[in-house]
Amino acid sequence: MPVRTRVSWIDVAVAVFVFALLFVIIKLGTGMGVPLSPKDQPHIVLDWRMLPYYAGRSLLRMFIAYACSLLFTFIYGRIAALNKTAEKVMIPLLDILQSVPVLGFLSVTVTGFMALFPHSLLGAECASIFAIFTGQVWNMTFSFYASVASLPRELNEAAKVMRFDAFTRFTRLELPFAMIGLVWNSMMSFGGGWFFLAASESITVLNQNIQLPGLGSYMATAMNRGDIPALIEAIVTMVLVIILVDQLFWRPIVAWSQKFKMELSNAGDQPTSWFLNLLRRSALAQWIGRQVFGALGRAIDRAMLHLAKRAQARGPRLRPAPVRRGLKWILLAAAAAVVAYYGYLGVVEVSRLGWRDILHVVVLGCFTALRVFASTALALLWTIPVGVAIGSNQRASQIAQPVVQILASFPANMFFPFIALMYLNWHVNFELGAIPLMMLGTQWYILFNVIAGTMAIPNDLKEATKVLGLRGWERWKRLYLPAIFPYVVNGCVTASGGAWNASIIAELVSWHKHTLVAAGLGAYITEATTRGSWPNIVLSIVAMAVFVTIINRFLWRPLYSFAESRYRIEWSGR
Structure with a gap:
């Protein structure tokens, strides 16, 4: 296809857009490194004219955290999927990290980042970005891990026959196969970042109060002041x-x-994007793609190929297997030392509490676990039929995608005060009323996975069910449910972890003088964090990690293995 060289209005628009984007990024980035001291504290101004600037600061943090999440996902998820020995350690560790609440990460990281960048707002910015990162990364990593672990056998065999090196295998096989699920889970993870935006930008931990310019802190300030017009503007x-x-x-x-998408025939309707079509019609965008991104990709390919050739050339002399084994044991020893060190610190903190406190936390964890199960089960009832309907109909997807994206990305905790007033007026038992609040922030994990699983179904299988005359429940039983089952399991894992995290803000809701508290581990963590009580914080976080690890080990892990072995799509007759 010949490349257009004539400059059009589209090229002018793309050039203006690129330069405006670069200018905005630089302008917003300079605000991250301003001085910070007891006298130089950022203040949130409740003026609608400041909202574009605050929105830009929040978006910049979100995309930086998303880039870090992608890098972590590719490295961590790939190693866990391809190395069975590492998988036994990395996946349970991922379960534990997913269960640690955002406030728990903030409690540990704020002081460290502030010490790393003294007298600068950059330390608080890094802590905020890290908190958003912890709200995004786990769902993406689970999705990529599940996709790589469920690669069809014939594709693995083809990669071996063609002697792909690790980088070629990643770029030509693993990433393309995982792309659809990763994209939809990335959207959900981005929405997870919005959900905890207020907590990450308006940091109140260990008696420190730091408000970073952003939409989250703007909303938090409006809620604290009871300024409903400002809250509506935000x-x-x-x-x-x-x-x-x-x-x-x-x-x-x-x-x-x-x-x-893996299929032998073309689907009738495909998702479209006016912006993508515009870029494809732009000669400037094509030039940037070739000269910038294409050149960067080729440079990375050459560097990785060079490293692979050097490794092969000196392999026999270095005996890589013993070296790898030694390196593995060194890394395991280092990880064990770190875990032992922080475990010792945790034991010291928890030892200040009595057995009654520990038993109390265990009972509260059981209450929260029941709410997590209930919220996940209720979410399954509507997300599976709705997700299949959206994913199997491209026209419906075009309409529903932005709506679902808005609902999933919008921080549901902003509605919590209004729901709390409704509960007070209707005398709703908050022990049960906290369950819908947890669902508001976690049901989207399952929905996005169901949509991704439905869209990943090869069109050949859909046509086969039509030829066989499968309708209604038979079509669901033979096609949709088996095809989306691995995605549903992945969605339930992340939704369950998200529900534990959401319990922190769902089990304790305040609006002015009214406070609703549900007995549970989430409310306990929130109260302990507000008081700055380190023993209670450590005990509650450890308890939450233990609960999530046990549930994942005895429920979700077996379902993962069952999904990989029973419902993996194979193209050969094996």
Whole structure:
């Protein structure tokens, strides 16, 4: 196809957009390194004219955290999927990390980042980005791990026959196969970052109060002051930002990712994006793609190929197997030393409490576990039929995607005060009323996975069910449920972990002088964090990690293994 060289209005628009984007990024980035001291504290101004700037600061943190999450996902998820020995340690560790609440990460990281960048706002910015990272990364890592672990046998055999090195295998096989699920889980993870935006930007931990310029802190300030007009302005701004990100970022990626779908025949309807079509018509965008991103990709390919050749050339002399084994044991010893050190510190802190405190935390954990199971089960009832309907109908997907993206990305905890007032007026038992609040932040994990699983079904299988005349329940039983089962399991794992995390803000809700508290581990963590009580914080976080690890080990892990062995799509007759 000949490359256009004539400059059009599209090229001018793309050039203006690129330069404006670079200018905005630089302008927003300079605000991250301003001085910070007891006298130089950032203040949130409840003025609607400041909302575009606050929205830009929040978006910059979100995308930096997302880039870090992608890098972590590719490294951690790939190692866990391909190395069975490492998998036995890395996946339980991922379960534990997923269960640690955002406030728990903030409690540990704020002081460290502030010490790393003294007298600068950059330390608090890094802590906020890290908190958003912890709200995004686990879902993406689980998705990529599950996709790589469930690669069809014939594709693995083809990669061995063609002698792919590790980097070629990653770029030509693993990443394309995992792309659709990763894209939809990335959207959900990005929404998870929005959910905890207020907690990550308006940090109140260990008696320190740092408010970073952003939409989250703007909302938190409006709630604290009871300024409903300002809160509505922030909500409208967030909805507009989510729509903008969906149209300029997520929708083009969803449309582009469909070329990685495994099928022998073409589907009738494909997701489309006006912005992606615009870029494809732009000679400037094509030039940037070739000269910048293409050249960067080729340089990385050459560097990785060079490293692979050097490793092969000196392999016999270095005896790589003993070296790898030695390195593995060194890394395991280092990890064990770190765990032992922090475990010792945790034991010292917890030892200040009595057995009654420990038993009390265990009982509270059981209450929260029941709410987690209930919220996950209730979410399954509606997300499976709705997700299949959206994923199997491209026209419905075009309409529903931005709506679902807004609902999933919008921080549901902003509605909690209004729901609390409704509960007070209707005298709702908050022990049960906390379950819908947990669902508001976690049901989207399952929905996005169901949509991704439905969209990943090869069109050949859909046509086969039509030829066989399968309708209604038979079509669900023979096609949809088996095909989406691995995705449902992945969604339940992340939704369950998200529900534990959401319990921190769902089990204790305040609005002015009214406070609703449900007996549970989430409310306990929130109260302990507010008081700055380290023994209680450590005990509650450890208890939550233990609960999540046990549930994942005896429930979700067996279901993962069953999904990989029973419902893996194979193209050969094996």
